[in-house]
Amino acid sequence: MTFGRRAWQTIEPLHGFIYFAPEAHERFEALGLHGGAGYFASRSAAFGRASAETVIATFYNFNPAFVRLNIPAAWEKATPEQVLAARLDAADAALRRGLGDLIGTDAVAETAALTRKAAEAACQRLEGRPLFAAHAALPWPTEPHLELFHAQTLLREFRGDGHIAALVTAELTGLEALVVHAATGYLPAKALRKTRQWSEEDWAAAVTVLQERKILEPGEELALTEEGRAQRQHVEDLTDRLAEPAYAALGEDGVERLVEVGKPLAQAVIEAGMLPHLKKK
Template sequence: MEDRAASTARRMWTLFEPIHAVAYFAPEALSAYEDAGLRGFWRGYFACRAAPLGPVGPEPVAAAFFSFAPAMVARALPDVWQLTAPERALEIRRAGAVAALRRLLTGHEPEAERAAEALVPRAAGLDTAGRVLAAAHASLDFPDQPLDRLWHAATLLREHRGDGHVAALVAAGLDGCEALALRAGTDIPRAELQPYRGWTDQEWEAARLHLTERGLLLPDGTASRNGRELLRAVESATDRAAERPWRALAPDAVQDLTTLLTPVSRACSAALRFPNPIGLPEPAGR
């Protein structure tokens, strides 16, 4: 039963993550940041994703976001709060995401509405113990409009899973840069990770050296067998930590939800690039 729930958690992540991720990749979301005076993608990103935490400084955000270089976070926070209050940043983020969904899901409106109502029960009442970002997002009210509800539910589930993933990485003895360097030695190009997380070449090479000393990377930077096994263990722990919202679903209910979410997710994935810094796999048949 637990193995099935963990497998379901991973399958659902591949379906709800593209819905959430339009807030980072879709032009409507980027325009919303710019129009609000948040010039440069990262000001908008850090302000809007951190906004549920309140007007915090860089330290708790770097800790919660995990894989971003602290210096990169500090270039945006706390100065960004002089440009927009957290409450306004939340409005900007949601408006951009909903505008993107409205375009991407044209022709899929009935499926999107049903998907929203199917995900809301999974996202409402999440256990957020030890999950700071999920708890902060869970403190926000569910919106009334279907596309807004869809994005909010996907975001809650995404941050819930993300918090568990961070815990798994910490338990594996990896810091933010090391986690990326190990992943770059496996299946995601370094160019999709290092520059988008703000680590310097010196920091990256130090992380690679440490991983090599642990026997997780080979001298050429590719993951060793032990490194690949560690990443698999991290992903497995992440799936187990994310399984609770899906435990009550019977196999036929899982299949129904998969069928419902697949066209919606595939349409949203058109806003993403593959490979991407999130590590999201390209949907089959895209």
């Protein structure tokens, strides 16, 4: 495991909670953004009034019809500025709930400083990273826990844009990439298909294509072939390499310190039940 991947995996809960937090759903619904509209609008609002095509391209594995059902209609209910403000307010409330007494501690301030250093290094590599670049143009919050949230948002989108580049290079469509992900067993296929709104017919067609390409084993059970496992590993390795410029600014010692000081914060968020797909320890 590269030191960049270790840092990302450790700190990611301090961003990822925003997609599950009831505080976020409540604020988006107050703007008239229900279900998928809140997700698509809140993550793409950094672009301004993003088109459906922009969201399809940069989010990658959602059914385009699902995106078009929500975007650009979301912008008739709320402005991008309102959505961004609601998202930050939700992050503030959720982190205060999840971190509790840890809010305002030196651990939060140090983790924020380290992630910000990595994120600012990433900002020197904007090219080819549209979703990251859009978020990089947003102002930095001043409170340490929100500075940490924003920094990790940038690092997540920096890595995500690189991951999409790797998937395009592997000649995997968004749906095919989702099926390959399901075949690893990390998350159930049914859940991935449902949240991305792909029909059973669309899913089955993608499985057939991947079987014909010798990426999936024949049969009803999703399983990667040896070639499929090699391709998946190549995509993950390339994703790691493309994310390294951010963490190189910290060096291995800095990453080790980030993991040390940030892990208890991330674990607090998990223990608070803010990421339902991750088990509490």
